[in-house]
Amino acid sequence: MPFVPGARRLARLIATVVHEVGHCVAVVPFGGRIRRITLRADGSGEAIVDLGRVPRMLRGPVRTLNLFAGYSSPVWLGVGLVAAATADERLAPAIALGVVGVIALVFVRNAFGAVLVMALAAIAVWTVLDAGTLIEAVLAGLGGLLVVDGMRSVLRVGRWLVVAAPVRTDFHIAAAETRIPATLWFALFLAAHVAITVLIAPMLSVPARALAAAARTLLAPFGVSA
Numbered sequence: 001m002p003f004v005p006g007a008r009r010l011a012r013l014i015a016t017v018v019h020e021v022g023h024c025v026a027v028v029p030f031g032g033r034i035r036r037i038t039l040r041a042d043g044s045g046e047a048i049v050d051l052g053r054v055p056r057m058l059r060g061p062v063r064t065l066n067l068f069a070g071y072s073s074p075v076w077l078g079v080g081l082v083a084a085a086t087a088d089e090r091l092a093p094a095i096a097l098g099v100v101g102v103i104a105l106v107f108v109r110n111a112f113g114a115v116l117v118m119a120l121a122a123i124a125v126w127t128v129l130d131a132g133t134l135i136e137a138v139l140a141g142l143g144g145l146l147v148v149d150g151m152r153s154v155l156r157v158g159r160w161l162v163v164a165a166p167v168r169t170d171f172h173i174a175a176a177e178t179r180i181p182a183t184l185w186f187a188l189f190l191a192a193h194v195a196i197t198v199l200i201a202p203m204l205s206v207p208a209r210a211l212a213a214a215a216r217t218l219l220a221p222f223g224v225s226a
Contacts, residue, residue: 007145008149009043010145011145011146011148011149012043012149013039013041013043013116014074014116014120014142014145014146014149015074015145015146015149015150015153016039016043016044016045017039017045017100017104017113017116017117017120018073018074018077018100018146019045019070019071019073019074019153020037020039020045020046020047020070020104021037021047021073021099021100021103021104022069022070022072022073022074023047023049023066023069023070024037024047024049024103024107025069025073025099025103026062026065026066026068026069027049027051027054027062027065027066030054030055030058030062031051031053031054031055032049032050032051032053032054032062032066033049033050033052033053034047034048034049034050034103034107035048035049035050035107036048036107036108036109037104037107037108037109037113038108038109038110038113039104039108039110039112039113039116039117040110040112040113041112045113047070047107049066051063051066063174063177064174064188067170067171067173067174067185067189068189068192068193070170071150071153071154071157071170071189072150072189072193073150074146074147074149074150074153075146075147075150075151075154075193077096077100077143077146078142078143078144078145078146078147078148078150079143079147079204080092080093080096080143081093081096081139081140081142081143081146082139082140082143082144082147083143083203083204084139084143085136085137085139085140085143086140088136090127090128090135091128093124093127093139094124094125094127094128097120097121097123097124097127098121098124098125100120100124101117101118101120101121101124102121104117104120105117105118105121123138123142126138127139154190157169157171157186158186161182161183161186169182171183171185171186171189
């Protein structure tokens with residue numbers, strides 16, 4: 001699914017929703033406020049947050065958490081959805097998708113974004129009401145889309161940084177607000193996620209085996225082993 005053009009576009013849109021909501025979830029528990037979320041048809045988006053009410057001693061860590069949350073949220077939500085689908089768990093993904101949908105719906109300020117978020121909220125409701133295997137496939141597919149698109153976004157940012165492309169990513173915004181270069185912010189982002197992956201690796205063994213089995217099934221007709 002992640003490599004089908006239509007599904008890829010859908011993944012980009014949904015990943016953008018999760019990316020922007022990730023910023024919001026990272027700052028609100030510490031006193032940050034959400035000003036607005038904008039979602040565009042081209043797959044881009046913007047979340048405006050205010051850290052004015054965050055205690056001064058926490059602003060640095062919260063700003064860093066806010067920075068890391070954007071690009072990491074689609075990947076980790078995708079991993080969670082795949083894990084939930086392979087474990088036949090419905091409540092956790094319903095809550096996660098519901099939280100994303102509610103936060104985005106409250107703070108989205110454009111019509112396209114509202115329609116997109118309502119569709120995501122509908123999937124959350126379907127997750128609770130449907131006891132069949134179709135919803136498991138939908139959750140696994142959606143999770144796979146988020147993981148692949150999230151990883152693609154991280155790699156794209158890395159390429160932009162290497163070639164010094166004139167873009168405005170979260171890392172460039174952080175660099176403008178601090179004395180730390182965007183490249184160093186990106187390196188810290190990667191290091192933090194490598195550490196997280198090592199820590200939770202035992203929890204990911206079941207979905208990893210499921211994904212490996214799915215890959216073998218898909219590649220078998222082409223004579224490719226995985």
